[in-house]
Amino acid sequence: MNENEQRIFDSWKINAKSWTRVIHHQQIESRAIATDAAIIKAVKELNPQTFLDVGCGEGWLCRQLFSPGIDGWGVDACADLIEAARLYNDSRFIVCSYSDLRSQKFENILRFSCLICNFSILGQRDLTQIAEAGCHLLEDHGKIIIQTLHPLIACGDAPYEDGWRETSWTGIGNEVFHPAPWYFRTIESWIQEFYGYNYRLLNLQEPCHPITKKPISIIFVFERC
Ligand SMILES: C[S@@+](CC[C@H](N)C(=O)[O-])C[C@H]1O[C@@H](n2cnc3c(N)ncnc32)[C@H](O)[C@@H]1O
Numbered sequence: 001m002n003e004n005e006q007r008i009f010d011s012w013k014i015n016a017k018s019w020t021r022v023i024h025h026q027q028i029e030s031r032a033i034a035t036d037a038a039i040i041k042a043v044k045e046l047n048p049q050t051f052l053d054v055g056c057g058e059g060w061l062c063r064q065l066f067s068p069g070i071d072g073w074g075v076d077a078c079a080d081l082i083e084a085a086r087l088y089n090d091s092r093f094i095v096c097s098y099s100d101l102r103s104q105k106f107e108n109i110l111r112f113s114c115l116i117c118n119f120s121i122l123g124q125r126d127l128t129q130i131a132e133a134g135c136h137l138l139e140d141h142g143k144i145i146i147q148t149l150h151p152l153i154a155c156g157d158a159p160y161e162d163g164w165r166e167t168s169w170t171g172i173g174n175e176v177f178h179p180a181p182w183y184f185r186t187i188e189s190w191i192q193e194f195y196g197y198n199y200r201l202l203n204l205q206e207p208c209h210p211i212t213k214k215p216i217s218i219i220f221v222f223e224r225c
Contacts, residue, residue, distance in 0.1 A: 004123065004124070004164055004181045004183075005123045005124075005125070007180050007181055008122050008123050008180045008181065008182070009077060009078075009097075010178075010180075011177075011178045011179065011180030012077070012078040012081065012180075013078060013080065014178040015177050015178055016058075016078050016080035016081050016084070017080065018175035018176070018177060019057065019058065019081070019175075019177075020058045020080075020081065020084045021173070021175060022172050022173055022175055023057065023058055023060055024058070025173065027172050027173040027175075028172060030209070030216045030217070033209065033210055034207045034208065034209065034210065034216050034217070035119075035147060035207055035216060035217045036060075036061075036064075038147065038205065038207040038217065038219060039061065039116070039118050039145070039147045039219065040061070040064055040065075042145055042147070042203075042205060042219050042221065043065060043114065043116060043145060044068075046113070046114060046143055046145070046221070048070060048112075048113035048114045048143075049070070049071065049113050050070070050071045050072055050109050050111075050112045050113045050114075051065055051070060051071075051072035051073075051112060051113060051114050051115070051116055052072060052073050052074075052075065052106070052109075052112045052114070052115045052116070052137060053065075053072065053073070053074040053075070053116050053118070054075060054098065054101070054115050054116060054117045054120060054130055055075070055076055055077075055098070055117060055118070055119075055120025055121070055122075056074030056075060056076050056081075056082075056085060056093065056120075057076060057078075057081050057085075057120070058081050058084040058085050059074050059081075059082075059084070059085030059086075059088060059089070059093060061074075061116065061118055062074040062085065062089070062092065062093070063088055063089070066089065066092070071108075071109065072092065072109075072112070073092050073093070073094065073106050073109065074092060074093045074094075075093070075094050075095075075096040075101065075104065076093075076095065076096070076120075077095065077096065077097040077098075078095075079095050082094065082095045094106075098125075098126050098129040098130055098133070099125075099129050101129060101130065101133035101137070102129075102132060102133040102135075102136045102137070103136075111137065111138060111139040111142065112137055112138055112139065112142060113138075113139060113142055113143070114138075114142060114143040114144065114145055115130065115133075115134055115137065115138065115142070115143070115144045115145070116144075116145045117130060117144065117145070117146045117147070117148075118147045119147060119148060119149070119217075121146060121148060122180070122182045122183065123182070123183055124164070124183040126183075127185075127190075127193055127194075128193075128197070130144065131144070131193075131194060131197035131199065132197065134197075134199070134224055135197075135198075135224070138224050140224070141223055141224060142223075142224050143202065143221055143222065143223050143224070144194070144199060144220075144221075144222045144224075145219065145220070145221050145222075146190070146219065146220045146222070147217050147218070147219045148190075148217065148218060148220075149216075149217060149218075150206060150215040150216060150217050150218045151184070151185065151186055151187050151190075151218065152187075152215065153214065153215060153216070154184065155184065158184075160186055161186065162183070162184060162185050162186060162189050163183070163184055164181050164182070164183055164184070165181065165182055165183075165184045166179060166181055167179045167180055167181070167182055187218065190220055191220070194220075194222045198224065198225045199222035199223060199224055199225065200222065200223055200225055201220060201221070201222055202221045202222065202223045203219075203220075203221040204218065204219065204220055204221070205218070205219040206218055206219075207219065
């Protein structure tokens with residue numbers, strides 16, 4: 001694990017309790033007005049039998065998908081977040097980092113209809129680890145659904161090119177967050193990198209702020225070829 005990856009892991013350990021409170025109280029405006037509904041819609045449109053929520057955090061998206069009867073699991077490297085998720089559903093959450101994903105077993109499910117990464121691809125090698133795990137964990141023509149900050153907005157004044165950036169966490173509600181680096185990718189890079197692992201782009205959506213009409217996030221749906 002390199003220094004940036006270690007800082008990402010450490011930051012989630014520190015931020016876990018604050019993050020859990022912020023999500024439970026729906027204190028992130030962009031999530032409440034656009035991105036939560038957008039990822040649920042993107043998943044349900046595919047009519048999956050099964051899902052794996054990769055970097056599930058405290059498990060809100062799993063709960064949303066369990067409730068209409070979709071079978072699935074959530075994984076996350078942060079033990080405190082998985083503990084929070086298990087308060088609601090003890091049996092469907094596992095502590096697992098992306099680097100261990102390809103060999104992880106999920107009881108009744110051998111192959112998933114889709115892997116979902118909702119704002120959870122943060123490090124440079126995460127994409128590779130998840131794309132490679134998909135070859136073992138996805139059924140034929142299975143999908144990887146990714147929601148991330150929209151690159152044109154997240155780029156800010158920096159050059160529009162791939163590279164490590166520092167988070168500019170501002171406090172949310174009364175919570176203070178420990179900063180961590182994250183790896184920025186252009187839209188072209190997201191698509192080209194998945195092509196390189198034999199996935200094709202099936203769909204792309206750009207959820208917008210309902211008033212400013214600026215894109216908030218981007219959702220890629222990749223299909224395993
Ligand atoms: C911004 S949170 C998003 C959580 C959740 N998907 C949601 O929508 O609320 C990012 C999550 O990715 C997890 N994560 C980041 N890098 C990881 C890795 N290499 N292996 C496993 N989990 C990781 C963190 O622990 C954290 O829970």
